[in-house]
Amino acid sequence: MEKSSDFVLYERVRNKDKEALEQLYDRYEKILFSFLVKMTEDRDLAEEALQEVFIKVWRGVGEYDESKGKFTSWLFTMSRNAAIDLIRKKKKPSVALEEAGELVSPASSVEETAEWQEKKEQIQLAVKDLSAEQQKMVQLFYFKGYTHEKISELCEVPLGTVKSRIRLALKKLKGTLHDMQERGDSPWRN
Amino acid sequence: MAKLNCDHVIDYLNGTLSKEEQLEFEQHLKTCTDCQEIIEMTGDLPYLADPVDPPAGMKARILSTVFEEEEEQKKSEEVKREPAPLIAQKAVKKKNRWPVLIAAALFVSLLGNGYALLKLSEQPETGGEMAFQSIDLQPNEVFGGTAKAAIIREEESLELVVQAEQLEALEGEQVYQIWLLKEGKPIPAGAFTPSANGEGNAYYSLEDNTEDWDTIAITLEPQAGNASPQGEIVLSSEI
Numbered sequence: 001m002e003k004s005s006d007f008v009l010y011e012r013v014r015n016k017d018k019e020a021l022e023q024l025y026d027r028y029e030k031i032l033f034s035f036l037v038k039m040t041e042d043r044d045l046a047e048e049a050l051q052e053v054f055i056k057v058w059r060g061v062g063e064y065d066e067s068k069g070k071f072t073s074w075l076f077t078m079s080r081n082a083a084i085d086l087i088r089k090k091k092k093p094s095v096a097l098e099e100a101g102e103l104v105s106p107a108s109s110v111e112e113t114a115e116w117q118e119k120k121e122q123i124q125l126a127v128k129d130l131s132a133e134q135q136k137m138v139q140l141f142y143f144k145g146y147t148h149e150k151i152s153e154l155c156e157v158p159l160g161t162v163k164s165r166i167r168l169a170l171k172k173l174k175g176t177l178h179d180m181q182e183r184g185d186s187p188w189r190n
Numbered sequence: 191m192a193k194l195n196c197d198h199v200i201d202y203l204n205g206t207l208s209k210e211e212q213l214e215f216e217q218h219l220k221t222c223t224d225c226q227e228i229i230e231m232t233g234d235l236p237y238l239a240d241p242v243d244p245p246a247g248m249k250a251r252i253l254s255t256v257f258e259e260e261e262e263q264k265k266s267e268e269v270k271r272e273p274a275p276l277i278a279q280k281a282v283k284k285k286n287r288w289p290v291l292i293a294a295a296l297f298v299s300l301l302g303n304g305y306a307l308l309k310l311s312e313q314p315e316t317g318g319e320m321a322f323q324s325i326d327l328q329p330n331e332v333f334g335g336t337a338k339a340a341i342i343r344e345e346e347s348l349e350l351v352v353q354a355e356q357l358e359a360l361e362g363e364q365v366y367q368i369w370l371l372k373e374g375k376p377i378p379a380g381a382f383t384p385s386a387n388g389e390g391n392a393y394y395s396l397e398d399n400t401e402d403w404d405t406i407a408i409t410l411e412p413q414a415g416n417a418s419p420q421g422e423i424v425l426s427s428e429i
């Protein structure tokens with residue numbers, strides 16, 4: 001149900017309903033901010049990226065419709081791109097692998113919502129099914145926004161195969177998650 | 191671009207495809223379950239992040255910036271007593287802007303500029319039924335300003351142009367907020383701040399208008415973006 005109510009809310013935002021934008025903001029502030037902090041490792045930069053996202057949503061840039069998949073996929077992708085833009089503009093791109101962090105980090109102290117916790121645990125389980133190289137690629141590509149060249153260099157794979165390797169890693173992750181949900185490991189639905 | 195294939199999902203996610211390539215890829219997406227799954231996955235991956243508490247005041251900072259940008263945009267699009275800026279508006283938004291242009295033109299003509307109306311009415315018609323209503327808003331006992339509103343209803347859409355004069359200057363983050371009400375229940379319908387000479391304009395559109403509004407009101411709000419009125423009503427009228 002969440003999906004359709006996101007869409008309804010978004011439609012209202014498209015009609016310049018400020019209240020709807022505020023509701024959308026409240027709904028996604030924490031996950032977006034946390035995601036952007038993971039990407040940028042900089043709270044100010046994360047805030048700046050989040051602001052860019054909501055300016056774009058409000059202006060109707062890159063309009064969402066259901067042919068683009070889930071609303072969250074669209075919103076998160078837009079946020080990821082806002083962060084990548086800012087990282088490239090403001091930060092020296094770090095080349096060292098040690099600086100890129102891990103796809104899965106040790107447990108944090110801040111409390112998660114039950115829903116978040118559940119999703120996270122499942123994704124973490126699915127991540128364990130990936131090879132070390134695949135995990136690294138997802139981290140460098142998805143969370144760090146590294147260029148294909150850099151990923152090719154750091155993972156020591158031919159440049160021409162980077163895209164398909166990332167794609168296969170993501171596909172495998174989705175497949176594992178899907179199987180886990182089918183088996184009913186958790187009541188998570190979306 | 192070389193024939194589109196599944197690897198382009200990576201470029202799609204990175205936003206590096208051209209407009210045409212993107213549309214082409216979205217066609218591919220409709221039929222390719224592999225790519226659909228990857229897009230779906232991006233709706234889940236961010237949950238790998240550790241929760242971070244948002245900094246104090248971030249919401250207010252971001253929302254006020256977002257709505258201020260809007261005001262800036264509106265100021266540049268605002269109703270001027272010449273047809274040119276009104277036509278410029280059409281280029282900004284992809285939807286057909288004629289209803290509001292005509293509303294605005296009629297409105298300007300109410301204020302004694304027949305030229306704008308004449309000029310715009312030479313332009314092609316939109317077709318479809320259109321209802322136009324012009325309204326004089328009444329000030330409360332102590333308010334010195336005046337405002338006129340024009341409402342255009344066409345099929346499902348409603349467009350509203352408000353032009354106010356002799357407005358009191360505002361303090362801090364205050365704005366004049368317009369509301370449409372039905373049986374006492376308001377929705378925000380645009381906001382403005384007065385220029386140095388006490389004039390203010392606003393334009394608002396509702397693409398899917400299902401309500402039969404009975405009242406229009408303008409309140410003096412302590413800040414922009416309120417979902418329901420906090421300030422007092424300074425100008426109002428039945429519709």
Ligand SMILES: [Zn+2]
Binds near residue numbers: 195196218222223224
């Ligand atoms: Zn595909």
